[in-house]
Amino acid sequence: xxxITVIGAGTMGNGIAHxxxxxxxxxxxxDISESALERGMATINKNLDRMLAKEKISEADKAATLDRxxxxxxxxxxxxxxxxxxxxxxxxxxxxxxxxxQIDEAAPEGAIxxxxxxxxxxxxxxxxxxxxxxxxxxxxxxxxxxxxxVEVIRGYATSDEVTDTIMDLSKQxxxxxxxxxxxxxxxxxRILIPMINEAIYTxxxxxxxxxxxxxxxxxxxxxxxxxxxxxxxxxxxVCLAICNVLYDGFGKSxxxxxxxxxxxxxxxxxxxxxxxxxxxxxxxxxxxxxSPSFC
Numbered sequence: 001x002x003x004i005t006v007i008g009a010g011t012m013g014n015g016i017a018h019x020x021x022x023x024x025x026x027x028x029x030x031d032i033s034e035s036a037l038e039r040g041m042a043t044i045n046k047n048l049d050r051m052l053a054k055e056k057i058s059e060a061d062k063a064a065t066l067d068r069x070x071x072x073x074x075x076x077x078x079x080x081x082x083x084x085x086x087x088x089x090x091x092x093x094x095x096x097x098x099x100x101x102q103i104d105e106a107a108p109e110g111a112i113x114x115x116x117x118x119x120x121x122x123x124x125x126x127x128x129x130x131x132x133x134x135x136x137x138x139x140x141x142x143x144x145x146x147x148x149x150v151e152v153i154r155g156y157a158t159s160d161e162v163t164d165t166i167m168d169l170s171k172q173x174x175x176x177x178x179x180x181x182x183x184x185x186x187x188x189x190r191i192l193i194p195m196i197n198e199a200i201y202t203x204x205x206x207x208x209x210x211x212x213x214x215x216x217x218x219x220x221x222x223x224x225x226x227x228x229x230x231x232x233x234x235x236x237x238v239c240l241a242i243c244n245v246l247y248d249g250f251g252k253s254x255x256x257x258x259x260x261x262x263x264x265x266x267x268x269x270x271x272x273x274x275x276x277x278x279x280x281x282x283x284x285x286x287x288x289x290x291s292p293s294f295c
C-alpha cells in the first residue's frame with residue numbers, strides 16, 4: 001500500500017493522516033470545507049512541532065511528513081488512486097452509509113475501505129457497497145499520534161486477505177492491532193462506555209460527586225483519567241451515541257443511557273468540545289462544574 005485517503009479532517013481524521021504521512025505513505029486528507037482542512041492541518045503542524053521540541057523528530061522529518069500530505073474538498077478526485085480509504089467522519093450511521101456509497105463508487109476496485117467507527121456495525125456499513133469483503137474497521141484511539149492501539153474489526157463478509165493486510169499495516173504504523181468481531185461496541189467501547197455510563201448514574205443518584213468519582217477510579221483503579229473527565233474528553237454526545245448503539249444492539253436495560261447524560265447532551269453540554277460538561281474548560285484550564293441540576 002502506498003496511497004491513503006482519509007475522509008474527515010477532525011480530531012481523529014487529522015491524527016490518522018498525521019500517522020500515515022509520518023510513516024512514509026502518500027496521504028490525501030478530505031473534508032467538505034476548506035476551513036475544516038485548514039484546522040486539521042494546523043493541528044498536524046502543532047503536533048509535529050511538539051514532537052520536534054521533544055527531539056522525537058527532526059526538521060527534515062517534519063518537512064517530509066508535510067510534503068506527503070495533500071488536502072482536498074473533492075472526494076472523487078482524492079479517491080482516484082487510493083489503495084486504502086479510512087473514513088473518520090462523525091459517529092452517525094446515516095452519514096457513514098452515505099459516505100461509503102460515495103467511496104465505493106469512486107475508489108479503485110482493489111482499494112480497501114476502512115471505517116474508524118468506534119461502535120457502528122462494519123457489516124451494516126459494508127452492506128451498502130459492492131465490495132463487502134474489502135470493508136473493515138480500523139478504530140484508532142485518541143490522540144492518534146500517541147496511542148498505540150488499533151482495534152481492527154472484521155465484518156461478516158471481510159476476507160482473510162483484507163484482515164491480514166490491515167493487521168500488518170497497523171504494525172507498520174507502529175501500532176498494536178487487536179482483532180475483534182463485529183458486535184455492538186466491539187471490545188473497547190462495549191467495556192468502556194458502560195463503565196462511563198455507570199459513573200454518570202453514580203453521580204445522578206447522589207452516591208458521590210464528580211471529583212470523588214474520578215478520584216476513586218484514578219487512585220483506586222490506577223486509571224490515568226477518571227471516567228467523568230474521560231467522558232468530557234470523548235464528548236458526551238459520542239458517549240450517548242455509543243450507549244444507544246449498545247442498547248439498540250443488545251436490547252438489555254444495563255446499556256440504557258443515564259437520564260443525566262441524555263439531559264446534558266440535549267442542553268448542549270458536550271464536554272471539552274463545548275467548553276462545559278462535568279467540568280468547565282477555559283483557556284486550557286479545567287474546573288469542576290458545581291450545579292444542583294446534576295441531581
